[in-house]
Amino acid sequence: MKKKALHKRTVEAVRGIDFEVKPGEIYGLLGPNGAGKTTTLRCISTLMRPTAGTVEVGGLNTVSAGERVRERISFLTNDLKLDEHFSPDFTMKFFGELRQMSPKAIEERKDVLFEALRITGFKNQPIKEFSTGMRQKLAIAVSLLHDPEVVVFDEPTNGLDVITARTVTELLLAMKQDKKTILVSTHEMSVAEGLCDRIGILISGSLVMEGTLEHILKTTGTRSLADAFFWLYKEYGGENG
Amino acid sequence: MDKRLLSIVRKELRRVFTDRRLVMTVLILPGLSIALIYSVMGMITGDMNSQRDLHTYRLVVHEAPGNFSDYLEGRCEDRFLLTEKEDSGDALEASLEALRAETVDGVLVFDEGFEKRLEDFKRADSNPNVNVFYNPVSDYSGDAYRWLTTEILPEYREAILGERLGNPAYARVFTVNQDNLNPSVASEEKISSMILGSLMPIFISIFLFAGAMNIGIDMLAGEKERGTLATILLTPVKRETVALGKMISLAIVAMGSTISSLAGILVTLPLSSSLFGGIDMADISVSLDQWLFLGAALVLLAGVYVTLILSLSMIASSVKEAGAYVTPVYMVVLVSGMMAAMGFGGDHLRNYLIPVFGNVLVLRDIFVDEVTWWGFLTNSGVSLLVILMLLLVFRRIFKMERYLYGG
Numbered sequence: 185m186k187k188k189a190l191h192k193r194t195v196e197a198v199r200g201i202d203f204e205v206k207p208g209e210i211y212g213l214l215g216p217n218g219a220g221k222t223t224t225l226r227c228i229s230t231l232m233r234p235t236a237g238t239v240e241v242g243g244l245n246t247v248s249a250g251e252r253v254r255e256r257i258s259f260l261t262n263d264l265k266l267d268e269h270f271s272p273d274f275t276m277k278f279f280g281e282l283r284q285m286s287p288k289a290i291e292e293r294k295d296v297l298f299e300a301l302r303i304t305g306f307k308n309q310p311i312k313e314f315s316t317g318m319r320q321k322l323a324i325a326v327s328l329l330h331d332p333e334v335v336v337f338d339e340p341t342n343g344l345d346v347i348t349a350r351t352v353t354e355l356l357l358a359m360k361q362d363k364k365t366i367l368v369s370t371h372e373m374s375v376a377e378g379l380c381d382r383i384g385i386l387i388s389g390s391l392v393m394e395g396t397l398e399h400i401l402k403t404t405g406t407r408s409l410a411d412a413f414f415w416l417y418k419e420y421g422g423e424n425g
Numbered sequence: 426m427d428k429r430l431l432s433i434v435r436k437e438l439r440r441v442f443t444d445r446r447l448v449m450t451v452l453i454l455p456g457l458s459i460a461l462i463y464s465v466m467g468m469i470t471g472d473m474n475s476q477r478d479l480h481t482y483r484l485v486v487h488e489a490p491g492n493f494s495d496y497l498e499g500r501c502e503d504r505f506l507l508t509e510k511e512d513s514g515d516a517l518e519a520s521l522e523a524l525r526a527e528t529v530d531g532v533l534v535f536d537e538g539f540e541k542r543l544e545d546f547k548r549a550d551s552n553p554n555v556n557v558f559y560n561p562v563s564d565y566s567g568d569a570y571r572w573l574t575t576e577i578l579p580e581y582r583e584a585i586l587g588e589r590l591g592n593p594a595y596a597r598v599f600t601v602n603q604d605n606l607n608p609s610v611a612s613e614e615k616i617s618s619m620i621l622g623s624l625m626p627i628f629i630s631i632f633l634f635a636g637a638m639n640i641g642i643d644m645l646a647g648e649k650e651r652g653t654l655a656t657i658l659l660t661p662v663k664r665e666t667v668a669l670g671k672m673i674s675l676a677i678v679a680m681g682s683t684i685s686s687l688a689g690i691l692v693t694l695p696l697s698s699s700l701f702g703g704i705d706m707a708d709i710s711v712s713l714d715q716w717l718f719l720g721a722a723l724v725l726l727a728g729v730y731v732t733l734i735l736s737l738s739m740i741a742s743s744v745k746e747a748g749a750y751v752t753p754v755y756m757v758v759l760v761s762g763m764m765a766a767m768g769f770g771g772d773h774l775r776n777y778l779i780p781v782f783g784n785v786l787v788l789r790d791i792f793v794d795e796v797t798w799w800g801f802l803t804n805s806g807v808s809l810l811v812i813l814m815l816l817l818v819f820r821r822i823f824k825m826e827r828y829l830y831g832g
Contacts, residue, residue, distance in 0.1 A: 274439075284661075
């Protein structure tokens with residue numbers, strides 16, 4: 185992934201970002217609300233076009249090869265919702281068809297994901313009857329239906345209860361074992377500390393630091409990620425951002 | 426055809442047809458409510474017409490000539506109930522008050538000395554006058570007024586003139602349609618198609634737009650607002666395919682809603698025919714040509730409406746905002762339908778160039794079996810052009826991030 189600068193309407197949301205996520209790695213994008221995390225992830229997932237710079241997924245440009253990127257990527261964010269009128273079973277079938285999967289492949293993959301996320305018992309119920317956690321788990325199942333090479337999750341555990349959050353983190357770790365390329369945005373320090381191999385800290389649209397947790401602690405001279413984050417936040421004028 | 430297009434169409438249709446609330450409001454309720462409303466209105470109108478046929482008109486006649494009562498009785502038997510009054514001062518005011526209160530249906534005031542002045546007819550200034558008063562608020566009074574001024578009094582005048590000439594036949598001068606029992610040269614079928622031609626285009630146009638409006642707004646603005654559209658756009662489907670899938674499914678739903686509404690009218694026609702000039706389904710026959718023209722015209726009209734509604738819904742960031750954009754277009758559809766129903770515009774080819782209005786004109790031509798290739802092709806070309814332009818606009822909007830995410 186190369187440098188990019190983004191404009192949303194007249195607001196410059198992100199500038200000068202340059203980072204790379206490797207297969208088998210979980211990269212955490214950490215930042216406060218409004219730092220530009222979601223905009224960055226939307227560009228990576230092809231939902232938005234960067235106004236300058238390039239974004240590449242598996243060597244494919246997200247603008248010129250958007251469809252091929254979408255074949256390989258999974259993107260999950262709270263802004264994206266599933267039609268509440270349908271059941272998980274139909275939803276998976278519909279998205280499987282859109283991804284040109286065979287009916288057999290859809291069934292097999294659906295069974296695996298529903299089992300892992302404990303949705304099987306509810307697969308024929310309308311989504312509108314689901315709790316927030318259940319909806320989030322189904323959204324994850326839909327996003328992973330096509331067994332993507334690249335997984336981009338925006339605040340995946342936000343608003344979830346402890347049990348559902350644990351299920352999600354376990355799933356991310358399992359995908360890491362499968363050599364998937366995983367990018368997670370979060371503002372929760374514990375998630376970043378416990379889950380990510382490398383962390384990028386985004387403040388006011390700029391990537392101010394990236395590296396392993398040890399590297400960040402050493403560079404900032406702090407003892408926890410939270411301390412490091414606040415130190416960087418002050419250093420880079422986050423209050424004015 | 427791209428299988429994913431079919432998947433999107435199937436999903437959209439499933440969304441509507443498996444939602445009991447939507448099935449009820451889009452497909453069943455339009456037909457049911459129209460059938461119910463038109464049946465009730467038809468029965469009320471039919472009942473009013475039959476009541477009018479049996480009604481005895483109550484007239485108050487001031488200063489009536491001696492033979493007028495006999496004349497009226499002979500002319501109309503028991504259709505008029507006459508109350509004669511002598512003076513026209515306070516009594517006239519009382520009669521007019523009764524007319525306002527609808528306790529009488531008409532008041533006739535003959536000039537004082539009416540008969541005497543008739544006898545002095547050779548004096549130029551002696552022509553007497555009759556004033557006829559009615560109450561436009563009352564249907565019976567309106568009927569009585571028309572009957573008195575166009576039939577009863579002119580015939581009474583003719584009878585008096587006949588007496589003067591010594592033979593009633595002399596005053597008649599000539600008769601009209603005495604042996605011509607069927608003056609209309611148009612067939613019942615043609616008359617029925619004329620009535621249909623004035624009514625059906627406006628019904629079809631309005632039902633089609635109304636059927637597409639709410640679902641179309643929800644299909645895009647609603648999906649944007651709820652965040653479900655972006656989820657679909659994350660799949661490797663071309664945005665054009667998503668857009669086209671939504672258009673096709675909306676057109677199908679709108680057609681279904683229109684058919685439901687029209688079925689509501691046609692099924693209840695035996696009960697509501699008095700609303701439509703006594704039209705009889707047995708008199709209506711539609712040729713294969715008309716069916717083909719109608720099919721093509723409906724597809725084009727649905728295309729224009731669907732692309733219009735979806736383009737406006739795409740610009741809007743919420744269902745409420747989309748409603749504000751689409752409502753003025755609905756007004757244009759209503760006015761265009763009414764203008765075409767009233768007979769405006771069919772005499773100039775240029776009117777077929779006007780989107781929506783031209784489409785309704787073509788529908789009218791089809792129903793009255795007067796469609797011309799020039800009118801049809803001109804409007805079809807314009808409709809296709811409008812659809813194409815809106816598709817391009819729609820496609821472009823579909824690629825603009827600021828319009829893709831609601832809220």
